[in-house]
Amino acid sequence: MAVPKDSYLLLTIVFVGLGFYYLCSRSVPAPPMDMGIVDMHRQHADILGDVPGPSLDGMEMLRNPKSGPIVDHNIKGPIYNFDIPGLTEGWITLSDKKRIYKISVTPLKEVEGTRPPILLLHASQYNxxxxxxxxxLFKLRDNGFKAVAVDIPGYHIARNLPKLTTESEYLTFLSDIIEFEHIQNCVIIAPEMATDFVMPLLKSREDLIQSVVIVSPLHEFNFSAIMNTRVKTLLMTGEFESFELKRYTSPNIEHIIIPLSANFFFVENSVEFNKLIMQFLNGLVIHGHGIAGKENDL
Incomplete structure (x- = not known):
């Protein structure tokens, strides 16, 4: 019995569709954090509500600048409503009365040694x-560090605030945060464009910081500015970053080049990044000086 030509066409369409689905499913990136990521995404989705466009999967939620919650900056309460031990959220009031969002962690148990507080800034595509x-943040919490991650004016949650563009504005912004949070002698972790914010501190207010971690600075970054600093500095760059031509070294600088990585390795290769960060920070712990977490309150 002859098979209708329409049947061959239908089978062809089915097989092509199955093949396309298979290839697409294999291309979805695996999330870098095994525990709690589904709950975090669900929580984020609850905030956003019905947002038009395709659903965001894995780290795509962070890469999309429009995926941050739309926030009325007059609110005083939480945004994400975390229900996670040691993790809290709130707002910082700057000297000009503007308010920025923060996420903080506090250790769940006391540990020996004195640990510096950690201030985390974010890259332009993230919050x-x-x-x-x-x-x-969980690695910091579990290793006895107090830490606060803050939003930057002009981006995402604080997108309605004017962007900071001058060194004096950068200096005032970070000085306000350090004073508000009582985290003098802190370690600042600054990726990408946020590296510009720490330079005024290195030039004129070294007394406010113990150390800085500069992650994938912008291509026009002035490396000579950090070569003579007295502040202990960790410079982290990816092997495939275009300016990466040599290893920068000085008595107070440690330069780590991440193999097979570009400039967003701190998100896309977060397991290795977190490991290196904790190695560096644990080297700053002063042992035999009381219990961590007693000096600074976030």
Whole structure:
């Protein structure tokens, strides 16, 4: 019995469709954090509500600048409503009365040794929630560090605030945060464009910081500015970053080049990044000086 030509056409369409589905399913990136990532995404989706466009999967939620919650900056309460031990959220009031969002962690148990507080800034494509998603805030909490991740004016949650563009504005912004949070002698972790914010501190207010971690600075970054600093500095760059031509070294600088990585390795290769960060920070712990977490309150 002859088979109708329409049947061959239908079978062809079915097989092509199955093949396309298979290829697409294999291309979805695996999330870098095994525990709690589904709940975090569900929580994020609850905030956003019915947002038009395709659903966001894995780290795509962080890469999309429009995926941050739309926030009325007059609110005083939480945004994400975390129900996670040691993790809290709130707002910082700057000297000009503007308010920025923050996510903080506090150790769940006391540990020996004195640990510096950690201040985390974010890259242009992300917001403070990135440090939750990548797991670094939990690593800090579990290793006895107090930490606060803050939003930057002009981006995401604080998108309605004017962007900071001058060194004096950068200096005032970070000085306000350090004073408000009582985290003098802190370590600042600054990726990508946020590296510009720490330079005024290195030039004129070294007394406010113990150390800085500069991650994938912008291509026009002036490396000579950090070569003579007295502040202990960790410079982290990816092997495939276009300016990466040599290893920068000085008595106070440690330069780590991440193999097979570009400039967003702190998100896309967060497991290795977190490991290196914790190695560096644990080297700053002063042992035999009381219990961590007693000096600074976030």
């Amino acid at each position: 403070p929630y990135a440090w939750v998603e990548t797991g670094l």
